[in-house]
Amino acid sequence: MCGVTGNAQDGNYKVNDLQLKDNKRAQFVKESLKNLILSNEQIEKVGEAFKQEMSSALDEKTSSLQMENTYIPELPNGSEEGTYLALDLGGTNFRIILLELANGEFLKEDFKFYHISDEARLGCGIELFNYLAECVKDFMTLKNMPFDMKIPMGFTFSFPMKQHSLHSAELVTWTKSFNCPSVVGCDVVQLLQTSLRKHGMRNIEVLCILNDTTGTLVEGARLDAKTRIGMILGTGSNAAFLERADRVHHWEGERHGEKNVIIDIEWGAFGDKGTIDFIRTEHDKEVDNGSLLKRSFTFEKYISGKYLGEVVRVVLKSLCDKNLLFTKASKDLFPAPWKFGTDNVSHIEEDALNGCSNTSTVKVLDKFNYRFNIDYDEDDIKVIQYTTALVSYRAALLVSICTSVLLNRMTETDITVAVDGSVYKHHPRLKKWMVQLIKELSPEKNFHLMLAEDGSGKGAGLVSAIAQRINTRNVCITNGNHNNGHAMNGHGKEMNGLGKHMNGHHNGVVNGSNGIHNGH
Ligand code: BGC
Numbered sequence: 106m107c108g109v110t111g112n113a114q115d116g117n118y119k120v121n122d123l124q125l126k127d128n129k130r131a132q133f134v135k136e137s138l139k140n141l142i143l144s145n146e147q148i149e150k151v152g153e154a155f156k157q158e159m160s161s162a163l164d165e166k167t168s169s170l171q172m173e174n175t176y177i178p179e180l181p182n183g184s185e186e187g188t189y190l191a192l193d194l195g196g197t198n199f200r201i202i203l204l205e206l207a208n209g210e211f212l213k214e215d216f217k218f219y220h221i222s223d224e225a226r227l228g229c230g231i232e233l234f235n236y237l238a239e240c241v242k243d244f245m246t247l248k249n250m251p252f253d254m255k256i257p258m259g260f261t262f263s264f265p266m267k268q269h270s271l272h273s274a275e276l277v278t279w280t281k282s283f284n285c286p287s288v289v290g291c292d293v294v295q296l297l298q299t300s301l302r303k304h305g306m307r308n309i310e311v312l313c314i315l316n317d318t319t320g321t322l323v324e325g326a327r328l329d330a331k332t333r334i335g336m337i338l339g340t341g342s343n344a345a346f347l348e349r350a351d352r353v354h355h356w357e358g359e360r361h362g363e364k365n366v367i368i369d370i371e372w373g374a375f376g377d378k379g380t381i382d383f384i385r386t387e388h389d390k391e392v393d394n395g396s397l398l399k400r401s402f403t404f405e406k407y408i409s410g411k412y413l414g415e416v417v418r419v420v421l422k423s424l425c426d427k428n429l430l431f432t433k434a435s436k437d438l439f440p441a442p443w444k445f446g447t448d449n450v451s452h453i454e455e456d457a458l459n460g461c462s463n464t465s466t467v468k469v470l471d472k473f474n475y476r477f478n479i480d481y482d483e484d485d486i487k488v489i490q491y492t493t494a495l496v497s498y499r500a501a502l503l504v505s506i507c508t509s510v511l512l513n514r515m516t517e518t519d520i521t522v523a524v525d526g527s528v529y530k531h532h533p534r535l536k537k538w539m540v541q542l543i544k545e546l547s548p549e550k551n552f553h554l555m556l557a558e559d560g561s562g563k564g565a566g567l568v569s570a571i572a573q574r575i576n577t578r579n580v581c582i583t584n585g586n587h588n589n590g591h592a593m594n595g596h597g598k599e600m601n602g603l604g605k606h607m608n609g610h611h612n613g614v615v616n617g618s619n620g621i622h623n624g625h
Contacts, residue, residue: 120494125484134429134488140386141495152506154380165354169377170370174355175319176271178363180326181567183209190256191565195263195317201244204566217244230288238300255308259565263317265371269357271313271572280402281341281411313572316369318345320564325523325557332521334511339526342409345369346511361579373405388419395442408500410447410528417496418445430488434480438473451531453493458533501538509546523557
């Protein structure tokens with residue numbers, strides 16, 4: 106099962122075997138890259154390690170996975186309504202979003218992107234949070250919203266955190282291209298809330314903090330009630346899923362009879378304790394050594410957009426060094442570390458879809474100033490395509506193994522997996538491979554991979570609405586009033602009121618009459 110090479114009849118399902126004019130060279134290349142191909146035994150061991158690390162983390166034992174309790178015990182039920190601000194921080198750009206919900210549907214989503222400079226991403230954390238608050242102020246100004254306006258906020262913070270409640274979480278470590286060491290261990294909701302207050306926005310209340318995978322799961326569930334898993338395959342990678350609450354031992358504060366709770370796995374760190382070192386190649390070690398966060402986020406370095414291009418570059422470089430690639434080209438043309446982005450991987454892979462053409466690969470090589478028939482020939486193209494396919498297929502396989510472990514953990518047989526992220530959206534074969542591989546790994550499950558775009562933004566609005574619903578319900582329970590229905594309705598009205606307030610005072614703003622947004 107899950108073997109790597111195949112032929113054209115597989116409908117591009119597998120990686121085409123490498124055939125070169127020079128058969129000996131093909132054999133050498135294949136020999137050099139064979140460690141990128143996982144055996145069935147390794148596949149099983151990765152799945153087993155993931156399963157065990159999940160259980161250990163839930164039992165509060167040593168694990169590379171966080172399995173973080175998000176304190177979100179339910180998915181959207183169609184009653185979500187109100188107007189919310191959302192902050193979405195996770196990449197080099199961050200977004201502020203104004204969302205309006207009614208009957209579980211988005212009426213409006215208005216947003217603006219803000220660039221985060223290197224200084225802010227890699228400097229003192231206080232400055233980063235002050236910058237976030239300045240951007241909120243700018244956004245409110247653009248939307249004619251008074252700074253003292255009372256409005257709930259959802260904070261999508263796509264980094265590993267230790268959550269204490271729905272609205273309190275400490276940063277465990279930065280990932281991707283962020284590294285402001287002084288923020289590690291701090292409550293990021295408090296930092297944000299303090300900065301907002303300091304900048305005059307005293308009435309914005311950060312109701313919830315969530316990860317982009319949680320947002321994707323929640324948005325996925327809004328679109329398709331069978332959604333139980335949210336996944337991001339983008340610059341970073343991670344998944345969240347709906348777990349039985351009785352399996353979750355870490356629970357700060359009171360329980361209120363919750364049956365389920367969303368768990369943020371933080372699978373990017375899978376393997377940080379060495380449990381999957383048996384798949385680690387020399388190339389992976391080299392990528393790790395050159396990365397911002399060494400010896401951390403092992404799994405992410407096999408699968409995510411921040412790293413896939415670099416893995417391919419490092420492997421190609423090793424082939425050059427062995428004189429198996431670009432024998433005629435100048436060494437200066439070869440891209441420097443981290444200069445071969447994952448977009449190139451997707452482009453090269455496009456050729457595999459077009460009857461093994463060369464067009465996209467040639468375009469990529471053009472970008473680096475290589476000249477066909479002078480610096481490289483047909484065989485070089487085939488070696489590049491083969492390498493790119495092997496690295497991509499390994500990523501698809503690893504993600505599929507973990508997805509299948511999650512599916513097999515659930516009692517439901519019909520499950521939708523909501524996915525978002527640049528790698529998932531732009532890699533031409535990844536989704537196809539995943540569907541096939543998950544089918545092979547979880548034959549008894551009927552699953553569906555569904556693109557849930559912008560879960561990181563929309564999810565913040567949905568989770569804010571859910572947070573308000575839960576808060577109201579818990580207050581009612583505490584006060585001895587168990588009439589949830591009334592509590593929710595009453596609450597809904599209150600939120601509607603806020604929505605009306607927004608519309609009444611700033612009509613047209615959320616419609617984007619100033620032309621800033623409408624980006625969906
Ligand atoms: C972060 C996760 C996030 C993922 C996708 C990872 O680097 O640790 O929290 O969900 O990227 O953005």
